[in-house]
Amino acid sequence: MxxxxxxxxxxxxxxxxxxxxxxxxxxxxxxxxxxxxxxxxxxxxxxxxxxxxxxxxxxxxxxxxxxxxxxxxxxxxxxxxxxxxxxxxxxxxxxxxxxxxxxxxxxxxxxxxxxxxxNKTGEGILVRKGSPIASVRDLAGRKVAVNKGGTAEYLLLKALASAGVPAGRVTRVYLNPAQTAPVFNSGQVDAWAVWSTYSIPEIASTGARFVATGGQIGSQxxxxxxxxxxxxxxxxxxxxxxxxxxxxxxxxxxxxxxxxxxxxxxxxxxxxxxxxxxxxxxxxxxxxxxxxxxxxxxxxxxxxxxxxxxxxxxxxxxxxxxxxxxxxxxxx
The missing domain is CATH 3.40.190.10 (Periplasmic binding protein-like II)
Structure with a gap:
């Protein structure tokens, strides 16, 4: 209607x-x-x-x-x-x-x-193909790329809160989303909090995968x-x-x-x-x-x-x- x-x-x-x-x-x-x-x-x-x-x-x-x-x-x-x-x-x-x-x-x-x-399926915490990170808890002690004060930082913090991981246990690396892919693929960060504009090309071209999606972490x-x-x-x-x-x-x-x-x-x-x-x-x-x-x-x-x-x-x-x-x- x-x-x-x-x-x-x-x-x-x-x-x-x-x-x-x-x-x-x-x-x-x-x-x-x-x-x-x-x-x-x-x-x-x-x-x-x-x-x-x-x-x-x-x-x-x-x-x-x-x-x-x-x-x-x-x-x-x-x-x-x-x-x-x-x-x-x-x-x-x-x-x-x-x-x-x-x-x-x-x-x-x-x-x-x-x-x-x-978006319950197109955004979340992305890790590289073959990454040993299997859950949000595994992000402790790791580096995660985010854009400051926006979707990515929210998704990361929401994911950590949902898994009971203190935010201070994860290093946030602030990057422009359009410039993050090379940093992510080179291994300079362990994960990338991201939305569909950037997750789809990564998943399609490199086999990256979500360790947690927006729907799984209760994103609003x-x-x-x-x-x-x-x-x-x-x-x-x-x-x-x-x-x-x-x-x-x-x-x-x-x-x-x-x-x-x-x-x-x-x-x-x-x-x-x-x-x-x-x-x-x-x-x-x-x-x-x-x-x-x-x-x-x-x-x-x-x-x-x-x-x-x-x-x-x-x-x-x-x-x-x-x-x-x-x-x-x-x-x-």
Whole structure:
């Protein structure tokens, strides 16, 4: 069932009724602009936004609210994207709730408007083929690569807590995820806390394996979509339309994931083939569609924030609630 979103911003209710076509009136943004540009990181060669870019479906959905897309930069870690949101260089971006909490502790220039359920199989603690590490307990006395204050550090600390291993027994090696593979494969670290963007290529090309997955350690690492504060305030109808598109496209992606792989090219460094393609399709099939943020999700966000504070990742537990656009759904 398609889910409609409402954005609880001042004056948004009447606007969203117009966006839905009530009363036969045409849709306009709250500013009255004839055209609003929403800046989104370029999605590359994979995923629902890649196909939406190629087939024009995203442009069509946004045109209903007199908006158009400007593809800016490329998708990547959320930490730099959060800074770009705060600096008015980007309007929306996707990341993890863990990275969002770390960013909110420093640069609260955005709000969260959609969530994707935690990936239970594509992220976790990766070890090399033939590694003697057979369980999380075996990480004691070892070095594990993580990105600081984000998904990887959360996954490692969550795994250690679930296994009763004191965090101080493991050495965290802070690395940029895009630069970690050579360090991991050369044996300079014993394991890598990682998500599907990087785990799939490693598993496919080297035979690496998870010693623990997100599902096995009880991860609450939602993926989230964030919107720049100023954009959310000025253009709620565009946030509405973009949210609906993400949800509907996410449903289609889960039903036919192969269509969302190698969207623009099946050759070159951006393309995947063989085992990597099979694992990517499998991962997309298991990825939940983006949806509104409900009270139960916020409760989980709070749990992650408390965990980060307990683990000294943030000085105190970040109160996520003021930074959530409580997008509630009504079926149609």
């Amino acid at each position: 398609t889910r409609l979103f409402t954005v609880p911003l001042a004056g948004a209710f009447a606007l969203l009724l117009a966006a839905a076509g009530c009363g036969g009136s045409s849709t306009h943004d709250s500013t009255g602009d004839a055209s609003v540009t929403i800046r989104i990181p370029d999605p590359g060669n994979e995923g629902l936004l890649a196909l939406g870019k190629k087939d024009g479906s995203l442009a069509k959905a946004l045109a209903v609210v007199h908006a158009k897309v400007a593809w800016t930069g490329s998708s990547g870690p959320f930490a730099p994207a959060a800074q770009e949101l705060g600096a008015d260089k980007l309007d929306v971006a996707q990341g993890s709730i863990t990275s969002a909490i770390a960013a909110l502790a420093q640069h609260p220039g955005f709000k969260l408007f959609a969530q994707i359920a935690p 690492n939602y993926s989230v979509w964030a919107v720049r504060n100023g954009f959310a305030d000025a253009h709620p109808a565009v946030v509405q339309a973009f949210s609906r598109y993400l949800h509907d496209a996410g449903v289609r992606q889960a039903q036919n994931p192969a269509s969302y792989v190698n969207v623009f090219t099946d050759a070159g460094p951006q393309a995947v083939s063989g085992t990597a393609r099979r694992l990517t399709i499998q991962d997309l099939a298991q990825t939940a569609a983006p949806d509104g943020i409900r009270p139960s999700n916020v409760t989980d966000f709070d749990a992650v924030a408390r965990f980060f504070a307990e683990q000294k990742i943030t000085p105190t537990a970040v109160n996520v609630r003021p930074y959530v656009l409580s997008l509630t759904g009504s079926g149609s």
